[in-house]
Amino acid sequence: MRILVIEDEKKIADFIKRGLKEEGYAVDSAYDGEAGLFMAKTNEYDLIILDLMLPKMDGVAVCKNLRGEKIATPVIMLTAKDAVKDKVAGLDSGADDYLTKPFAFEELLARVRAILRKKDSGQPAKLKVADLEIDLYTHKVYRAGKEIELTAKEYALLEYLMRNSGAIVTRTMISEHVWDIDFDTFTNVIDVYINYLRNKIDAGHGKKLIQTIRGRGYMLKG
Numbered sequence: 001m002r003i004l005v006i007e008d009e010k011k012i013a014d015f016i017k018r019g020l021k022e023e024g025y026a027v028d029s030a031y032d033g034e035a036g037l038f039m040a041k042t043n044e045y046d047l048i049i050l051d052l053m054l055p056k057m058d059g060v061a062v063c064k065n066l067r068g069e070k071i072a073t074p075v076i077m078l079t080a081k082d083a084v085k086d087k088v089a090g091l092d093s094g095a096d097d098y099l100t101k102p103f104a105f106e107e108l109l110a111r112v113r114a115i116l117r118k119k120d121s122g123q124p125a126k127l128k129v130a131d132l133e134i135d136l137y138t139h140k141v142y143r144a145g146k147e148i149e150l151t152a153k154e155y156a157l158l159e160y161l162m163r164n165s166g167a168i169v170t171r172t173m174i175s176e177h178v179w180d181i182d183f184d185t186f187t188n189v190i191d192v193y194i195n196y197l198r199n200k201i202d203a204g205h206g207k208k209l210i211q212t213i214r215g216r217g218y219m220l221k222g
Contacts, residue, residue, distance in 0.1 A: 001116060001156075002026040002044070002177055006036030006062065007051040007078065012101075016049060019105045020112070024139070024152030026180050033057025037065055043176075045073050047115060049108075052079035052090060060093040067094035074115045076108070127162040130222030132201060132209055134162060141201075148200050153178070157193050158201070161210070161220035170217035194218060 003025050007013035010031060017027045028043070030036035033054040040048055040062070048066075052059040063075055077090040080101045087098050097111050117137070127134050131144045139155050141148045150158065156178050161169065171190050175183045183189075194210065202208045211219045 001046040002028070002180075003047045003049065003112070004036065004040055004043070004045045005029045005049045006031075006033065006040075006054065006059070007049070008032060008054050009051075015105070016108065019109065021180075022152065023109065024156045025112075026156070026178055028180050031055075033059065033062045037062045040066055040071065040073065041069065046119065047112060048073050048075045049112075050075050050077050050095070052077055052081065052086065059095075060089055063090070063093040063095055074119055076111055076115065078103075127159070127165075129162055129165045129220060130207060130209060132162070132222075134159060143201060143205065150197075150200065154193060154196055154200070158197055158220075161197075161218065165220050165222070168213050168217050168219050173217070 003020055005013050005016050005020075005027060007016065007029070008031050013029045013031065017029050020027045028039060028045075030039050034056040036048075036050070036054070037057060050059045050062060054062070059077055059079070063077070066073065066075070074097075075095045076097045076099060077095040078099050078101060079086060079090065090098050096115055099108060099111060125136055127136065133142045134140070134155075136159070141150055141155065141158065157174065160174065160177050174190050179189075194212075198208075198210050202210055209220055209222060211221055213219055
């Protein structure tokens, strides 16, 4: 899952970004409304966390612009204002949820999870390829009924591969969906994490699920 944080207070933006990355999300950030709107229009995100009071273009204008462009990415609006009229303005602009500063990160995380669950409500709660299964809610992974411990980034990579089971995913596609916009595509980090997954998912099993498609990328296939 890839999230965009649009927040002009850099300390708050970095705090949110760090916390979400620790939970396995890929996170990009913008520090004013115009930059955030540009990123939201030019990249595919699963969720946007949007501050109400922003330089250059406020959160209400950003949200209205996105909805006017038929971009339905869920939005959580953040603001230091707690007046009812401000909440109404945020929700009327097209935001899906509203959180008043200061807030506990645990509450923001709970709202993020709730919105992403709602977004995927038409999707199965589990993904399965051959005897490999992941629970999208608990983030637990099993191969042949045995639980496998993964780091947050390993899980995010495996989930992306499983959501695209049977299809070739390139390194660029993986970097865009599993890492953030600052990821250096010239490093071998993706290959390293693929090897981590192979050692945990395929080691000891006759059938190897993670395949390398030479010159193109990777495929997870049962």
